Amino acid sequence: MPLFSSCNSVTSTAHPKAGTTVNSDFNADVDIQLKAVQSSINILSTINTDIYSYKGSLIKGDKQTLQQLEGSAIGPIIRVEKGDRVRIRFENEISEKSIIHWHGLHVSHENDGHPEYVIEKGETYIYEFEVMNRAGTYWFHPHPHGHTGEQVYKGLAGLFIVTDEEEKAFNLPTGDYDIPVIIQDRTFDENNQLVYLPNGRMDRMRGFLGNRILINGKMDNSLSLNKDGKYRLRLLNGSNSRAYKLAWNTGEPLTIFGVDGGLLESPKTLPYLILAPAQRVDVWLDLSKKSESEELKLIHLPIPLDNMMGGGMMGIENDSSLPYNSQFDILNINLRDSRKNDAQLPNRLSVSQALDPTDAANRTSPRTFNFGMEGMMKWTINGRTYNGMEVADDEIVKLNTTEVWRMNNGGKISTENQNNGRGMMGNKNGMMRNGRGMENMMQMPHPVHIHQLQFNIINRNTENVDRNLWNAVKDGFIDEGRQDSVYLLPGMYIDLVMRFADFKGLFLFHCHNLEHEDMGMMRNFKIE
Numbered sequence: 001m002p003l004f005s006s007c008n009s010v011t012s013t014a015h016p017k018a019g020t021t022v023n024s025d026f027n028a029d030v031d032i033q034l035k036a037v038q039s040s041i042n043i044l045s046t047i048n049t050d051i052y053s054y055k056g057s058l059i060k061g062d063k064q065t066l067q068q069l070e071g072s073a074i075g076p077i078i079r080v081e082k083g084d085r086v087r088i089r090f091e092n093e094i095s096e097k098s099i100i101h102w103h104g105l106h107v108s109h110e111n112d113g114h115p116e117y118v119i120e121k122g123e124t125y126i127y128e129f130e131v132m133n134r135a136g137t138y139w140f141h142p143h144p145h146g147h148t149g150e151q152v153y154k155g156l157a158g159l160f161i162v163t164d165e166e167e168k169a170f171n172l173p174t175g176d177y178d179i180p181v182i183i184q185d186r187t188f189d190e191n192n193q194l195v196y197l198p199n200g201r202m203d204r205m206r207g208f209l210g211n212r213i214l215i216n217g218k219m220d221n222s223l224s225l226n227k228d229g230k231y232r233l234r235l236l237n238g239s240n241s242r243a244y245k246l247a248w249n250t251g252e253p254l255t256i257f258g259v260d261g262g263l264l265e266s267p268k269t270l271p272y273l274i275l276a277p278a279q280r281v282d283v284w285l286d287l288s289k290k291s292e293s294e295e296l297k298l299i300h301l302p303i304p305l306d307n308m309m310g311g312g313m314m315g316i317e318n319d320s321s322l323p324y325n326s327q328f329d330i331l332n333i334n335l336r337d338s339r340k341n342d343a344q345l346p347n348r349l350s351v352s353q354a355l356d357p358t359d360a361a362n363r364t365s366p367r368t369f370n371f372g373m374e375g376m377m378k379w380t381i382n383g384r385t386y387n388g389m390e391v392a393d394d395e396i397v398k399l400n401t402t403e404v405w406r407m408n409n410g411g412k413i414s415t416e417n418q419n420n421g422r423g424m425m426g427n428k429n430g431m432m433r434n435g436r437g438m439e440n441m442m443q444m445p446h447p448v449h450i451h452q453l454q455f456n457i458i459n460r461n462t463e464n465v466d467r468n469l470w471n472a473v474k475d476g477f478i479d480e481g482r483q484d485s486v487y488l489l490p491g492m493y494i495d496l497v498m499r500f501a502d503f504k505g506l507f508l509f510h511c512h513n514l515e516h517e518d519m520g521m522m523r524n525f526k527i528e
């Protein structure tokens, strides 16, 4: 039987009135009205820039729950506690369909922001969920199929910061010493307007790459911090497709103590960090040993990726984007008056968050998803693209089970181990994508995100990764802790262990290069 005829069409697993009404039985601790609006703000000098933005207002909750970032399209920052019951009234006031996805949160299908639940201008979608995640930096952004990239690019993205008792027991930096750093690349035209995909389809195949860096939606990439302060920098790569190789200009190592799904068991020091789109990390910054005269900045170090990102066969003309294989500034730290806080970074942080892969029924034959190209111009997962509520047989899992998923971008899989649990090769024509031949010339990194859960990385195979590229990035990955987004380099596969708990229904997994996602490099998986 041909593979494609085995796709089940799932009509809907949702409550028919999902998102349409305020449930009076849902006793919200936090109630927020969140409007997506069109507006214009002063990002560069003189002429305002047209943007999209989320405007929040607090209906119920502590006043620290909601923080708008003044003078920025980005935001707001929503701060909640684990266990809080949260209602968000999303009102769409932009002239295109939209829906919000709560990136990293463990919520039900109806609360996950599936593209099939987009609402029109003037409509409202009600989210009601309990915060089940542990403390960490989660975020939210639009998820309308085909338009996510442009809506995020124009300014729709905010942080959803969760705290819990475990985290509060540590003396980590709080308040003014707990600082969001949302990194995005943008391009403006001579009238200060945002430029998106000027080269059309070729730009879309690659993914948007800008020519300047914005921090928290602003051109001013500097933070004024207290000399002698100890800081928690919450980094989010909110860029559409760009990954960063982040390092301190001083050559000191980066100290990371949290990832997508919260605190690590212990802090980790790295010479540099690879931060792919959608990933978050907590960076420890102790300024007490700094002298005022010392220049301190976070920089991007060169990655030899340009020939895979617009060079070679892509042949993008008039490309003004910042080259991957160059060094540029990300964030300048300016030191102001000496002020101390008594925060500390302990050697032991969280209790282990590792799922046990021996619990996985398919441990020796991972469920394999191949991220690659179909034909020459279509990004696919196992040869398929997104199609509404459609889910294929090999995308259905059981509630209350643990599985190993192999996310493969042309990695070298040994022959005895290449079938997934359903005996599929994962490719329409039955060929393994082994990183050789024509496909190799069109391989690109894919930052892969799974909705609704936080997985552990148990294996990262790099045998087929170009050696020059691998040597430039190999010390910058964090495979510890719970994560929801991983960076799949060409020639790499990664084995993830995950558990399907609490909610049945359809959820998405996709490439978080937003242009690849919009082209259909996204599929449902169904928990039943």
Ligand SMILES: [Cu+2]
Pocket: 379, 445, 446, 447, 511, 512, 513, 516, 517, 521
């Ligand atoms: Cu991709």
